[in-house]
Amino acid sequence: MSTELNPLYNSLAFAYTAFANDRDFSREVEALGIKKSSQIEVCELFAGPAYHSIELLRSRCDVKVTAIDNSSLMKIEAQKLGFPEKGEYIVGNVCDTLESLQQAYDYFLILRYSLGLIPPKDLSRLLRAISNRLNFSGCVFIQLHRIDLIVNDFERLSIRERNVVSNSRNITCLWPSGPLKWREDCFEVQMPVTLFVDDERYETVSHEWIYTKTDLERECNLLGMSIERIKSIEQFFKQSCMYRLSFC
Ligand SMILES: C[S@@+](CC[C@H](N)C(=O)[O-])C[C@H]1O[C@@H](n2cnc3c(N)ncnc32)[C@H](O)[C@@H]1O
Structure with missing residues (x-):
């Protein structure tokens, strides 16, 4: 992506x-x-x-x-x-x-x-x-x-879930929202990210190199x-x- x-x-x-x-x-x-x-x-x-x-x-x-x-x-x-x-x-x-x-x-x-x-x-x-x-x-x-935080799928990451209200919209971000998907041969990773904007749900991916x-x-x-x-x-x-x- x-x-x-x-x-x-x-x-x-x-x-x-x-x-x-x-x-x-x-x-x-x-x-x-x-x-x-x-x-x-x-x-x-x-x-x-x-x-x-x-x-x-x-x-x-x-x-x-x-x-x-x-x-x-x-x-x-x-x-x-x-x-x-x-x-x-x-x-x-x-x-x-x-x-x-x-x-x-x-x-x-x-x-x-x-x-x-x-x-x-x-x-x-x-x-x-x-x-x-x-x-x-x-x-x-x-x-x-x-x-050390990444290797546990960010289990100890304090900002994993963020909730805010902005312009009267409720926004929640889960980052990562599930297990990280690693390449087998290098530090390339796909992190699932889920966003809720009021009742709408968006599934996205943060594609990163570590x-x-x-x-x-x-x-x-x-x-x-x-x-x-x-x-x-x-x-x-x-x-x-x-x-x-x-x-x-
Ligand atoms: C994590 S976000 C913003 C980080 C911001 N510095 C902060 O503290 O919130 C990363 C940003 O990088 C931009 N970006 C991603 N790849 C880029 C590239 N190759 N060149 C320029 N901007 C890029 C994205 O559009 C996004 O706004």
């Missing part, structure tokens, strides 16, 4: 936006330590509703934010939430878009496990494109799944970058591993 056609991020973008609003984005942005003082450029990849970009724009007057996502319906959701109509929300594939951009960024954000939405053949391409557009003193934050620190280390070695797990901020990004990639 192509991620471009995934209804979760297209026809059901309104529902994703509602149940994804389950975190304190202000605390998450603070935890990342994105500078407040000087003019900085941030690029949020796989931005979806762009909650983090919107929080950055709200809390920092000197920040310039670019959000990239391949769903035009997600862009509309982000604008409804306050992403400026004239702001830089680019609808396009992350690799193609980054390769076409000229400017450099101080921070790249790949949050909420989104790196796993691209296949292994695009992983090197994406990280190379990022390294080409990253200022020397900048860094990349990547939030990945915790492997990347680990080892995958990031291999790519960093090729790009002359270093990687560290920043456990100190994982309390703000619950049940995940947070990595920081940089040239230093």
Whole structure:
């Protein structure tokens, strides 16, 4: 299944936006330590509703934010939430878009496990494109799944069921809503996702590749970058591993 056609991020973008609003984005942005003082450029990849970009724009007057996502319906959701109509929300594939951009960024954000939405053949391409557009003193934050949670079909995942009311609609998301379906020969997985919007039930699938620190280390070695797990901020990004990639 192509991620471009995934209804979760297209026809059901309104529902994703509602149940994804389950975190304190202000605390998450603070935890990342994105500078407040000087003019900085941030690029949020796989931005979806762009909650983090919107929080950055709200809390920092000197920040310039670019959000990239391949769903035009997600862009509309982000604008409804306050992403400026004239702001830089680019609808396009992350690799193609980054390769076409000229400017450099101080921070790249790949949050909420989104790196796993691209296949292994695009992983090197994406990280190379990022390294080409990253200022020397900048860094990349990547939030990945915790492997110990995945191996039990996310039985211990606290956000497995989410219930919200949005625009008078009751939205429930079960993710995953059943056993994960693994490929036999690689870390490619189909996660069943069930959504209820009032009385309507939607069965969808999140098709993901599970990347680990080892995958990031291999790519960093090729790009002359270093990687560290920043456990100190994982309390703000619950049940995940947070990595920081940089040239230093
Ligand atoms: C998990 S969601 C949004 C994550 C968001 N950062 C958050 O914190 O809620 C992932 C997003 O990635 C987008 N996406 C998936 N594959 C993509 C690709 N190859 N290029 C650009 N966007 C992509 C989807 O449209 C979706 O909005």
